[in-house]
Amino acid sequence: MPKPRRIAVLDDYQQVAASYADWDALGAEVTSFAGHLGGPDDVVAALEPFDVVVAMRERTAFPADVLARLPNLGLLVTTGPANVAIDVAAARERGITVSGTGGVSSNAPTVEMTWALIHALARHVPAEDRAIREGRWQHTVGRDLAGRRLGVVGLGGIGAPVAAVGLAFGMDVVAWSRHLDPDEARAHGVTPVGRDELLATSDVVTIHLKLSARTRGLVGRDDLARMKPTALLINTSRGPIVDEDALVEALHAGTIGGAGLDVFGTEPLPLDAPLRTAPRTVLTPHLGYVTEGSYAVFYRDAVEDVRAWADGAPIRELGPEDGG
Numbered sequence: 001m002p003k004p005r006r007i008a009v010l011d012d013y014q015q016v017a018a019s020y021a022d023w024d025a026l027g028a029e030v031t032s033f034a035g036h037l038g039g040p041d042d043v044v045a046a047l048e049p050f051d052v053v054v055a056m057r058e059r060t061a062f063p064a065d066v067l068a069r070l071p072n073l074g075l076l077v078t079t080g081p082a083n084v085a086i087d088v089a090a091a092r093e094r095g096i097t098v099s100g101t102g103g104v105s106s107n108a109p110t111v112e113m114t115w116a117l118i119h120a121l122a123r124h125v126p127a128e129d130r131a132i133r134e135g136r137w138q139h140t141v142g143r144d145l146a147g148r149r150l151g152v153v154g155l156g157g158i159g160a161p162v163a164a165v166g167l168a169f170g171m172d173v174v175a176w177s178r179h180l181d182p183d184e185a186r187a188h189g190v191t192p193v194g195r196d197e198l199l200a201t202s203d204v205v206t207i208h209l210k211l212s213a214r215t216r217g218l219v220g221r222d223d224l225a226r227m228k229p230t231a232l233l234i235n236t237s238r239g240p241i242v243d244e245d246a247l248v249e250a251l252h253a254g255t256i257g258g259a260g261l262d263v264f265g266t267e268p269l270p271l272d273a274p275l276r277t278a279p280r281t282v283l284t285p286h287l288g289y290v291t292e293g294s295y296a297v298f299y300r301d302a303v304e305d306v307r308a309w310a311d312g313a314p315i316r317e318l319g320p321e322d323g324g
Contacts, residue, residue, distance in 0.1 A: 003310055004028040004052045004075070009302075011036060011056035020299035026306055028052070036060070036268050044069040051075070052309075054302045057289065058083055059267065063324075064090035075099065075309045079298035080289075081322065084211070088323030097309055098318045101301030103294065107158040110288040114162050114206055114236045117260030118145075120282045121232050122204075143203075146170035151193075151202030153177060153219075154237070155185055159208035163190050166204075174198055177209065199226040204234065211238035221246035230257040236288045239264040244275060251278040262288050 005028055009017045012032040017023075023030045031050075036059060037043045043066055047053055050070075054077045055062070062076060064087045073096050078086060081100045091098045120126060124140035131139055150166035152159045152175040159175065166173045167189050174193045175185050182192040199205060205227065209215045219233075220243045227233070233256060235242055244265050250256045258280035267286055269275065275283065301316070308315040 004306055006031065006050045007052040007054065007306065008033065008047055008050040009054045011059040016295065017054075017299050020295050021303040023303060026303065026310070028306075040066050048072065052306055053077070054306075055079070055083070055086070056298075058085040061085040061324075062091070063087050067091055067094055067096060075306060075314075077101070077302045077305045078318070079302065081316070082318065083322070084324035086318070086323045088318050089320040091323075092320070097314045098323070099305040099309065099314055099316045100318050100322070101305065101316065102297050103289075107161065109291045109294055110158050110236050111161045111165070113262055113284070113288040114158070114208075114234055115165055117234050117236065117262065117282055117284065118204055118206070118232065121234075121258045121260045121280075126282055145204075148172070148203035149174060149201055151175070151198040151205040152190065152208065153198065153205065154208035155180055155188065155190060156208060158236075159206075160188055162206055162208060163188055171204075174202065178214070195223075196226060199223055200228070202231060203228065204232045206234040207237050207241055209237055209241060211240055216240045217243055219243065219247075221249070224250040224256060227256050229255055232257050233259045234261075235259070236262040239267070248274045248278050251280060258282075260284075262286055 004026060007026065007028050007030045009030060009032045012034055015032060015034050017032055037046050043060060047070055049072060051072050052075045053073060056079050062085060067087065067090050076086065076091060076096055076098045079101050080103055086098060088098050122145060123142040127140060146169055148171055150171040150173045152163045152173060154177045155163060155175040163173045163175060173189065174191045176193055176195045176198045180192055185192040218241050224246055247259060251259060260282045262284045263286055275281065305316060
């Protein structure tokens with residue numbers, strides 16, 4: 001393999017990638033992009049000169065038509081072990097190696113982010129922070145969580161610890177997913193219920209599912225209508241699982257109590273997105289994985305991937321099943 005000449009590190013919004021790994025040891029020119037590149041033409045225009053690209057999760061799509069327009073690309077690294085925004089099969093056909101990285105040893109960062117959003121909504125933290133800076137004092141009344149029902153949609157690697165925290169707060173925790181094992185749910189101290197019952201009876205509904213053809217649009221207008229007018233909806237999984245247009249309508253109509261969102265259908269969230277002005281919301285820019293621990297693993301492994309590829313022995317290669 002040729003020695004890497006130019007390496008692009010994408011979506012380094014905080015400009016910290018250089019501090020988490022020894023990029024200089026690769027002996028290549030490293031360019032860090034602090035802003036999102038945009039659509040396919042923008043991606044091609046920016047990345048055409050690079051032979052190595054390090055992509056941050058699924059922020060930038062690499063479908064077959066984009067890969068075909070990057071003739072210099074030899075290695076595409078994605079942070080994390082899989083990436084549905086990369087056409088891995090098309091990359092292989094073009095002789096482009098696609099490698100992944102490890103992740104943090106647990107799903108704790110996203111679990112913690114989920115509870116940050118729940119508390120921010122329940123206790124009106126953003127609103128009270130703004131108010132106290134403006135000279136006001138105690139203008140909201142917070143919600144109690146103890147004794148309320150937490151509905152967990154997806155009781156997997158993230159949903160289960162989210163449920164455990166809810167139990168620790170004294171909440172009545174219920175769960176649903178298409179393949180939920182009732183006995184396993186009960187083993188976690190969680191009551192398995194039907195989807196309609198979860199939506200209709202939960203005070204907080206939190207989503208923990210992978211995005212797929214079956215989960216896209218899973219929470220739609222009729223589902224939101226089933227929820228209590230005081231219920232809070234939390235999404236730290238993937239934006240398209242929830243119908244955003246229907247959610248905005250429900251928030252403006254007051255048919256649900258609020259929404260805490262870390263993920264969106266289009267990311268970064270467009271400046272004119274209706275969610276930006278929707279009432280009773282707490283919005284964060286996909287921070288679930290953005291922690292010191294995650295970045296340390298992502299960028300360390302990315303440098304290892306580049307070095308291994310340059311040595312002719314690629315590691316952590318993705319197969320077609322790991323891409324989109």
